[in-house]
Amino acid sequence: MHMASTQTLSHLHTVAQEQLEPCFVYDLDALRTHLNTLMDQDVVTLWYAVKANPLSAIVRTLAECGFRFDVASSGELQQVLAQEVPAQQVLNTGPAKSRRQIKQFIELGVRTFVAESLNQVRWLNEAALEHDVQLKLLLRVQLRWPKGEKNPLGGDSLTPFGLDPQHWHGLYLADYPALQCIGVHIFQWGNMLSADKLLSLWQQMLPPLQALSEKLGFAMQVLDLGGGLGVPYDEHSEPLAWQDVLNALAQIKQQSGVQELWMELGRYAVAECGYYLNPVVEQKENYGEQQLIVSGGINHLLRPAVAGQAFPCRLLRESHAPLQAFNIHGPLCTALDSLGTHNLPLDINEDDWLVFSQTGAYGFTESMPFFLCHPLAAEYVIDNEQLHLLRESASPSSYLR
Template sequence: MQSFQKWNSHDLRPFLKKGPAFFYDLDYLKTHAAHMQSTSQHISHGDLKLWFAVKANPLSFIIDTLKENQFHFDVASLGELSQIMKVGVPGDRILVTGPGKSEEFLNLAFHHRVGTIVLESVEQWRKIIPLSKETGHYPSLLIRLQIQWEQGEKSILGGSDITPFGMEAGDAKIVLQELVGTKFSFLGFHVFQWGNILSATKLHSIWKQTFQFCINLQPQFQVLDVGGGLGIPYDPSVSSLDWESSIYPLQELKTKFKIPQIWMELGRYAVGECGIYATKIIERKQVYGKEILVLEGGINHLARPALIDQYFPVSVYDPHFHFDLTKPLKKYSLHGPLCTALDFLGDHELPATLAPGDILIFHQCGAYGFTESMPYFLAHPTPGEVILQNEKLKMVREQKLANEWLV
């Protein structure tokens, strides 16, 4: 986790005049991305390819930083594909995934000559045949498999539940048969059902079962794409997942099962730690003895707490050392401005003298923040987006007031 103090050395206030904002530290992201690339290339001898799952944060500046650090890009919608094309990502660095591939999305993907398509159903396979004939483009294909796991765990991606992601083994065999004699090349499999895992041992166990399942289905193939799922801690007392310890088991499995290349599509682990969300306190009150802080922004900008009951770590923005952190902290319940009890951002211990106008910083907000939110509910301002690059802050998206978007 990045230091809580980091943002105190920057003047955030001018960016929060119209409302809350996300801030992304691109200098940190650059170092983090370079470290991920160099370590994984070193450990895998160049056989581990890193893709960025654009859904985690499609901001052009984030994409550009990762593009400069040799990342490839996984897109799951027409919007994501258009966005990375705007940033200048060439087709051979793009992989198209997702259970909902519209005609328009596939059309653009074929015209941009994307390198790889992940097939999530027999129907998707049959849909791309005429597009290839029309464009003369034959992308490499991965088949996404859905495995039925014995442990009954859930995850935001479905875990062991049955979901629309990927196909069962029987359908994969149909696609493999129909592929024979065509101009398409079958690259391998894609399996990904778990999110935010913080244990290298657990990742190893999931990957081991995945490798075995795929090899049982088809003894030889070129690529296994294990998706994302690497976690970041949202509780400051939990330690971060060590990148090297996660990569080594993949390298071992790759050698054991004789699979030439492993791909990973990272979202949260790639960009989660580079971002914060900052919002002012608008009211402090006590209700039946409970100390409550009402904030200018809440789950309308950061939906994760409402979706999975997990809260972001919080600190107070304190550039002038105004708060005496040697005094006992106070327990507050943090609530956003929406008229629903769902707008709860957790119970947190913070300085006892907090007052309206003070700013709170939510950490680990670089992934699944701005675009995973529900900004229009109750017509509050939409959040701004600010980048920190070469130690300078720059607003790249201003907050919008309701009169700028309500019709």
């Protein structure tokens, strides 16, 4: 699992002494170092998928490092603009673009959109004419293969994202004078840990995408490959090497002949900067299995229930006791509230804290915090080696009416 630095661990211990309830800590210093490495290249334009973590401090850090922003809702747009990100650096994605949302985005200055349907193309053109602006457009394409992988993004399964090439064939771009079609968007696989596999998938995508651009009569200036770059959630998986990804992207850029490659990173950009601290309630044995009951569960970390894959976990304090497999369960009255099985020291007790890593992405804002009326998790950042509390833990009375 990703290991925190000595200084970060010291801050995590400080938080555990201050807090009674579970909380998140984001290491902005480590995030900056990682983002600067990602940006030090000229192969691909990087956008940040705000859905991964919309925290203001995270968004500002990404903006400072030169990222652009992929937003999929009006709320995400407002959050990004509130951090003084220019609207020209925003790309609007997402399957549910209503007429009202499209007009709002245009009024706030957004000029680049991913169209997921023929309706969206029409609505974008109508709104652009109404506001007397020109929009840049990417068509989202959904491809299917007879055999393949399935994951939360769909893989080979039918999803609401984009259209199949045959349906896009019915689009006559000349009918939409306010739109400049600059390329295509395709993204179907998530949390990939093999650059070779990514390259193979991308290469299979090129022929149908190129055929579509020829059919519709536009030059494919931009190829947007979405995200999908993974991080390891278990000790057996190797991390995805950024240089290997760049080498694969360079091949795709050359083979496709596009002027620009785009990617929208979420997990790969921010996962490793985050930690979730969780106090132990008790240890017990059930039918020969060791169980840990903890204060926070899928009310703060929903991903294990959605993806069937737990976040890495370790005991915060040092222990030399033998390791034992523990099934970790949160406080909710449902068997879905499981944070996985983890090897932890046998001497773990009710005074201990667990730390879950890789929670910089798909943590707090992907959770279900209101179920059973538990407190909302506090959030801290480590910035310039200093620990800052951004939001206190909130009691149910703060949101119940």
